[in-house]
Every structure is written in C-alpha cells, then in structure tokens.
Amino acid sequence: MSLFESDKSAERFPVSLITGFLGSGKTTLLNRVLRDDAMKDSAVIINEYGEVGLDHLLVERVDGEVAVLASGCICCTIRSDLEETLRTLLVRRDRSEVPPFRRILVETTGLADPAPIVQLLLNNPLVSHFLRLDTVVTTVDAVNASHQLDRQYEAVKQVALADRLLITKRDLVNNIDALELRLNRLNPGARIESVMHGEIDPAQLFGAGLIDPEKKTVDVRRWLNEQAFAGSCEAAHEHGHHGHDASIDSFMLAFDQPLDWMAVSQWLARLRSTRGEDLLRVKGILNLRGEPTPVVVHGVHHVFHPPVALAQWPDADRRSRIVFITRGLGRQEVLALWQAGRAAA
Known part of the structure; x- marks a missing residue:
C-alpha cells in the first residue's frame, strides 16, 4: 500500500x-x-x-x-x-x-x-x-x-x-x-x-x-516537457543575458536508481527553507523505494502540493526526473544540497 x-x-x-x-x-x-x-x-x-x-x-x-x-x-x-x-x-x-x-x-x-x-x-x-x-x-x-x-x-x-x-x-x-x-x-x-x-x-x-481529463491518462513527458530539457540547459545560456535574465536558470535532474523518500523530502525541505524565494517552479516525478507507482511533486517558492501517487507508470521510463526553474540558484548548488544530505544520512 x-x-x-x-x-x-x-x-x-x-x-x-x-x-x-x-x-x-x-x-x-x-x-x-x-x-x-x-x-x-x-x-x-x-x-x-x-x-x-x-x-x-x-x-x-x-x-x-x-x-x-x-x-x-x-x-x-x-x-x-x-x-x-x-x-x-x-x-x-x-x-x-x-x-x-x-x-x-x-x-x-x-x-x-x-x-x-x-x-x-x-x-x-x-x-x-x-x-x-x-x-x-x-x-x-x-x-x-x-x-x-x-x-x-x-x-x-x-x-x-x-x-x-x-x-x-x-x-x-x-x-x-x-x-x-x-x-x-x-x-x-x-x-x-x-x-x-x-x-x-x-x-x-x-x-x-x-x-x-478527456483520456484519463498521465502524460509525464508533456507535463515536464522533458524534450526541452533533454540536453544541457546551460547550452542555452551561452548566448548571453539581458537584464533580469541573468538570474534565471532552468534545468532537469534525473536519477536512474529509486530514491529514498525521506532523503528527497529533507532535501526539498532544505531548499524551501533556505532558498524558497528562488524556487520559481519545481515539477517532478519520482521513483521511490517501496512505492509501486510514481509519486508526483509540484511546488512554487515555499509552497508544494502534497505528494500524490499515480495509479501506474505511464511508460517504461522509471527514472526520477525533477525540473527546476530558479532565480540565482544553479544546478550545482541544488545538487550539492542533495549530496550533503546523503552524506549526513
């Protein structure tokens, strides 16, 4: 269950x-x-x-x-x-x-x-x-x-x-x-x-x-727009910045192995408490240990929707994928918080 x-x-x-x-x-x-x-x-x-x-x-x-x-x-x-x-x-x-x-x-x-x-x-x-x-x-x-x-x-x-x-x-x-x-x-x-x-x-x-709602089906790729993040988003930043653009970053993190929910929950909690104002939008589908179906997370700034379990995996892809749109918060800093949490566990 x-x-x-x-x-x-x-x-x-x-x-x-x-x-x-x-x-x-x-x-x-x-x-x-x-x-x-x-x-x-x-x-x-x-x-x-x-x-x-x-x-x-x-x-x-x-x-x-x-x-x-x-x-x-x-x-x-x-x-x-x-x-x-x-x-x-x-x-x-x-x-x-x-x-x-x-x-x-x-x-x-x-x-x-x-x-x-x-x-x-x-x-x-x-x-x-x-x-x-x-x-x-x-x-x-x-x-x-x-x-x-x-x-x-x-x-x-x-x-x-x-x-x-x-x-x-x-x-x-x-x-x-x-x-x-x-x-x-x-x-x-x-x-x-x-x-x-x-x-x-x-x-x-x-x-x-x-x-x-019409087909009653899940479309993870559409929701995450995974195709847009298939390559490194940093490549899109090589063209230079204008005004406020320089502080905005967008990237997707993918994890091949199932994740521990407690570790993920603590990681997201640290991000919200320390950099919540800079989390413009977060969308993710997670493969969690002990869960038979994927769990979805979605948040803006400090506020996240309670995680929900989908009825089934929509396709053969079992990776955990999380899309971040941030302000002044880069991929490496987000990953560093994840790795610090794992090291402390």
Missing part, C-alpha cells in the same frame, strides 16, 4: 491562469477563446482592476457580480480575494444558481505576480480539494517585450512560470527570432507560439496538466 494520497486530478475542475505584462493582449486572447464552441462551459474570473473588461460580451447579469456571456460562459470579478471568489463560484454551481461549467480561467492584471495564485491552487485545501492547476498561459508583447524584460522583474517571472508562451502583435515586428531565443532561455519547458488577434485553438492552449 502506498504511503501517499492517490492522484484525483481528473476529478477536479481544471483552472488555467492567463497572465502577461500590461498591454500584452490577455483580454484580446480571452475574448477570442471564449467565443470558441469548445469553451462554452467555462467560467472566467477577471480582476476588477483589469485593463480592459469583457463587458461587450455580457448579455445578462445574474446578481450584479456574475454575468452570462453571449458565448454561454459565465464571468465574475474578484471582489475580495481569489480564494473566496473560487469557493463562492463552486457553491453557486452546485446550487444551480449559475450555468454549469467544467473549467475556470483566471485573468490577472498586467503587474501581477502569478506565483500566489499557483500556490493557492497547489496547497490550499479549501480550494485544491475541488480544483487543480491546469495551465499557466503568458502573453508576450512582441513590440515591447525586450524593454519590459530588461526592466520589469514581474514580466520575467510571468514568463518563467508559464506552461505556454504566446507572442502577440507579431504583425508589428519583422523578426522575433531574438525574442523567441530569449524566452526559450528563460523557460525552456514552455511551448512558444505566435498568435494574431488572439486566434488560437483552445485545445492547443490549455491542457498542460499532468492528467488528460
């Missing part, structure tokens, strides 16, 4: 976060996505201080706070805090006070740090029992991104935490090769695409979580 809770992600509502710096096209993207037939059973939460509202899509107010969009989706604003808004929305769905929905999209303000929202979904039992983090989407303004990434750490962090990076305003820039290279250096695990006026198939945009 496993010591860990079994994974119930497929039973929880997926929540996708849409972030991006000021004027990068988040609302344009949302407007387009919500018109897609595949997204009719969505709820969207927007910050009331957002740059542009979705009012032109509203056809009916439910109670002054929740509105039904022309597409059939429902929309509400964050009146107090996100946790309360999410819980209220779920209660009202259960009571049939709002149209049923199967997913939630959250749009942040342009200056928002996405980490607290990710942490809420990972480790707040009042929320994570019902909801799961699906995808972090970050819009990147092709015209202004270089300037923003040089001067605004919020823009850098939005890129570093993303599962999907969407380059907007592509038609206004002749060449985006340098921008794509820079984004890949900041976050080699994110898929990068260019979009025009928010035109993108939602099926290509969302669904970056570990569990595919």
Whole structure:
C-alpha cells in the first residue's frame, strides 16, 4: 500500500491562469477563446482592476457580480480575494444558481505576480480539494517585450512560470527570432507560439496538466516537457543575458536508481527553507523505494502540493526526473544540497 494520497486530478475542475505584462493582449486572447464552441462551459474570473473588461460580451447579469456571456460562459470579478471568489463560484454551481461549467480561467492584471495564485491552487485545501492547476498561459508583447524584460522583474517571472508562451502583435515586428531565443532561455519547458488577434485553438492552449481529463491518462513527458530539457540547459545560456535574465536558470535532474523518500523530502525541505524565494517552479516525478507507482511533486517558492501517487507508470521510463526553474540558484548548488544530505544520512 502506498504511503501517499492517490492522484484525483481528473476529478477536479481544471483552472488555467492567463497572465502577461500590461498591454500584452490577455483580454484580446480571452475574448477570442471564449467565443470558441469548445469553451462554452467555462467560467472566467477577471480582476476588477483589469485593463480592459469583457463587458461587450455580457448579455445578462445574474446578481450584479456574475454575468452570462453571449458565448454561454459565465464571468465574475474578484471582489475580495481569489480564494473566496473560487469557493463562492463552486457553491453557486452546485446550487444551480449559475450555468454549469467544467473549467475556470483566471485573468490577472498586467503587474501581477502569478506565483500566489499557483500556490493557492497547489496547497490550499479549501480550494485544491475541488480544483487543480491546469495551465499557466503568458502573453508576450512582441513590440515591447525586450524593454519590459530588461526592466520589469514581474514580466520575467510571468514568463518563467508559464506552461505556454504566446507572442502577440507579431504583425508589428519583422523578426522575433531574438525574442523567441530569449524566452526559450528563460523557460525552456514552455511551448512558444505566435498568435494574431488572439486566434488560437483552445485545445492547443490549455491542457498542460499532468492528467488528460478527456483520456484519463498521465502524460509525464508533456507535463515536464522533458524534450526541452533533454540536453544541457546551460547550452542555452551561452548566448548571453539581458537584464533580469541573468538570474534565471532552468534545468532537469534525473536519477536512474529509486530514491529514498525521506532523503528527497529533507532535501526539498532544505531548499524551501533556505532558498524558497528562488524556487520559481519545481515539477517532478519520482521513483521511490517501496512505492509501486510514481509519486508526483509540484511546488512554487515555499509552497508544494502534497505528494500524490499515480495509479501506474505511464511508460517504461522509471527514472526520477525533477525540473527546476530558479532565480540565482544553479544546478550545482541544488545538487550539492542533495549530496550533503546523503552524506549526513
């Protein structure tokens, strides 16, 4: 019997976060996505201080706070805090006070740090029992991104935490090769695409979580984006750095032999206690001694989701693999903490 809770992600509502710096096209993207037939059973939460509202899509107010969009989706604003808004929305769905929905999209303000929202979904039992983090989407303004990434750490962090990076305003820039290279250096695990006026198939945009809810299957390689980390990430850093980029590092550690959970737990605890602010995102699948199936870990800064055991190994690869996106914290320092812990054991 496993010591860990079994994974119930497929039973929880997926929540996708849409972030991006000021004027990068988040609302344009949302407007387009919500018109897609595949997204009719969505709820969207927007910050009331957002740059542009979705009012032109509203056809009916439910109670002054929740509105039904022309597409059939429902929309509400964050009146107090996100946790309360999410819980209220779920209660009202259960009571049939709002149209049923199967997913939630959250749009942040342009200056928002996405980490607290990710942490809420990972480790707040009042929320994570019902909801799961699906995808972090970050819009990147092709015209202004270089300037923003040089001067605004919020823009850098939005890129570093993303599962999907969407380059907007592509038609206004002749060449985006340098921008794509820079984004890949900041976050080699994110898929990068260019979009025009928010035109993108939602099926290509969302669904970056570990569990595919439609197929009820596990896709570890997609979740970790292992292909992006197949080679040494340091190679991507040889091209030089810009502004805040110099402090961001991304790498994957792989272990061929099964690991001891106590050693792993203590290692991650030391990382969180000593360098938690510099752990931008950690995702891993572990082969642990005594566990018949893989155990998944996922964290942002000091906050980690309770480790869960998958129902089975998704393929023949039994290696433990952990992806780190860090600030001022390199591969060698992370490995040194691991080795120090093993030596002390």
